[in-house]
Amino acid sequence: MAEGAGRGEGAGAGPAGDHRPYRAGARAALPFALATFVLGISFGVLARSLGWGVVAPIVFSVIAFSGSAQFAVAAVLGAGGGAVAATLAAVLLNARFGPMGVAVAPYLKGGPLRRALEGQAVVDASWALASRGGGRFDREFMIGAALPQLAAWVVGTAAGVLGGDLIGDPEKLGLDVVFPAFFLALLASELRGGRMAVGVALVAAVLALVLLPFVPPGVPVIAACATALLGLRTAR
Amino acid sequence: MTTLWISIISVALASAAIKAAGPVLVGGREPSPGFLAVIKLLAPALLAALVVTETFGDDRHLVLDARAIGVAVAAVALALRAPVLLAVFLAAAATALARALA
Numbered sequence: 001m002a003e004g005a006g007r008g009e010g011a012g013a014g015p016a017g018d019h020r021p022y023r024a025g026a027r028a029a030l031p032f033a034l035a036t037f038v039l040g041i042s043f044g045v046l047a048r049s050l051g052w053g054v055v056a057p058i059v060f061s062v063i064a065f066s067g068s069a070q071f072a073v074a075a076v077l078g079a080g081g082g083a084v085a086a087t088l089a090a091v092l093l094n095a096r097f098g099p100m101g102v103a104v105a106p107y108l109k110g111g112p113l114r115r116a117l118e119g120q121a122v123v124d125a126s127w128a129l130a131s132r133g134g135g136r137f138d139r140e141f142m143i144g145a146a147l148p149q150l151a152a153w154v155v156g157t158a159a160g161v162l163g164g165d166l167i168g169d170p171e172k173l174g175l176d177v178v179f180p181a182f183f184l185a186l187l188a189s190e191l192r193g194g195r196m197a198v199g200v201a202l203v204a205a206v207l208a209l210v211l212l213p214f215v216p217p218g219v220p221v222i223a224a225c226a227t228a229l230l231g232l233r234t235a236r
Numbered sequence: 237m238t239t240l241w242i243s244i245i246s247v248a249l250a251s252a253a254i255k256a257a258g259p260v261l262v263g264g265r266e267p268s269p270g271f272l273a274v275i276k277l278l279a280p281a282l283l284a285a286l287v288v289t290e291t292f293g294d295d296r297h298l299v300l301d302a303r304a305i306g307v308a309v310a311a312v313a314l315a316l317r318a319p320v321l322l323a324v325f326l327a328a329a330a331t332a333l334a335r336a337l338a
Contacts, residue, residue, distance in 0.1 A: 031321055056240055063248035073243050083242040090247040094254050096282065101258025103275045106267045108259050115263070116256035128283065135267075135275035174331030177306035180290040181327035184310055185320040187283040193276065200277045201284035208285040212293050220293075224285030231273035 025129065025144025032125045033148035035178040037156040038170045039067055043074070044160020050078050054161050061157040065123065065150050068093045072217065092218035099225045100127045107139045121146035124179065128186045133193055196234060203227045302338065306331030 040061065047057035064070055069090035076086040101119045104127065108118045121143045130142030170176065191198050204224035211220040267275070291307045292298050310327035318326070 031324070052240060056244060060244045060248070064244070064251050066247075066251050069247055069251060073247055077240065077243060083239045083246065086239075086243040087246045087250060091250050091254070094251050097251070097255045098257055099278055099282070101255050102262055103258070103278050105259045105262035106265065112260045112263075115259040116252075119255045119257075119259035120252060122255050124286065128279075131279050133279075135272045135278070172332060172335060174302075174306055174328035174333075174335070177291070177303050177310075177327045177331045178324055180287050180303065180307050181310035181324045182320065183283045183286045183290070184307060185314055185323055187280060187287060188314050190280040190283060193280070197277060197280040201280040204281035205284040205288045209288050209292060209298065212289060212298055213296050215296075217293070217295060220289055221282065221285045224281050225278060228274050228277040228281045231275075231277040232270055234273055 021138065021140030022144035022147075025126070025138070025141035025146075026148050027144075028129050028141070029125060029145035029148045032178070032182065033152035035175050036067070036125075036149050037152040037159075038173070038175050040153045040156020041160035042170050043067065043070055044157040044162075046071070046074050046078075046160075047157070048161050050074060057161050058154065058158050061154045064090075065120075065153060066090070066094055067153065068218075089216065089218075092216050092222075095218060095222045096225065097122050099222075099228075103127075103135065104130070104137045104139070104142065107137045109139070118143065123149055125149055125182070128183060131186065131190070133190065196231070200227050200230055203230075302331045302334035305334045 043061070044057055047060075048054075060070055060073075072089040072093055073086040076089050100122050104119070104122060105115070108115045110118070118139070123146055126142045126145035126149060127137075129145045130138045132138055187201060191201060204227045207227065208220035208224040211223055215223075287307070291303050292300065294301075306327035306329075309330040310323045313323035313326050314320075
């Protein structure tokens with residue numbers, strides 16, 4: 001959420017007033033913000049078709065800032081499901097932010113409250129862009145990268161709700177492969193980290209695919225995260 | 237309150253709590269070697285799972301569709317040392333083209 005990222009930036013330690021690392025992160029995230037903007041439009045259009053009105057979808061995008069979870073809520077409520085089912089689906093999809101938050105934790109700053117706020121800057125793209133290999137993360141880069149994502153998601157949602165279908169089906173433009181292709185590129189650079197990384201990635205991919213037909217969306221990715229525990233064998 | 241607003245507020249609170257959990261619980265401690273060894277492997281594990289589920293997953297079904305063509309094109313482009321953004325652009329273009337021709 002913007003509050004978390006903004007406050008982290010304002011109190012930015014390190015060289016006083018040096019916002020360059022944040023700006024570098026924001027710049028790196030811009031191309032992906034474009035895809036997020038279009039997905040935001042499609043979420044807004046979907047929400048309007050479900051009769052959510054104007055305010056609710058925009059508030060949802062501001063306070064939840066989570067594409068996959070919000071589409072899941074729309075799917076559950078649209079199919080006549082209740083609030084509990086919708087929340088559960090969203091929680092499963094967002095559970096991956098748990099391990100991602102653990103990974104960046106050593107690099108965040110301040111006391112518990114500030115760390116909790118800085119942790120809100122974790123989204124798929126910002127986390128992946130801020131990964132420096134070997135388990136290291138660039139805090140400022142991640143916070144900077146989250147801001148264009150948030151802005152694009154909220155403005156896109158508003159455009160979809162208010163302006164309607166400006167762009168049409170994002171799938172017609174192939175935008176649904178922007179993130180898998182981007183994650184593949186980041187995976188390729190992670191795999192240069194050695195044989196262990198390659199082995200874990202393979203096991204994780206197979207595990208996720210095998211589980212996918214049998215468990216709710218989101219669970220295969222969390223289960224795949226557990227393969228990283230194989231690292232404990234080499235650490236001993 | 238309506239079902240919609242209850243869902244919106246509970247999803248927002250749950251997401252914020254999930255994102256806050258790691259940073260608050262792990263704290264700013266110096267990471268142990270075991271912790272680092274696991275975190276080092278978390279990125280490849282997570283990214284591999286995201287790639288395959290977003291490429292072949294459709295709710296609870298495994299499917300082979302135009303997304304696979306786009307991601308395959310990205311893989312070839314990356315293998316040929318294309319810049320990341322070019323690979324991503326080619327992936328989207330290939331998937332869009334495959335859908336237009338289908």
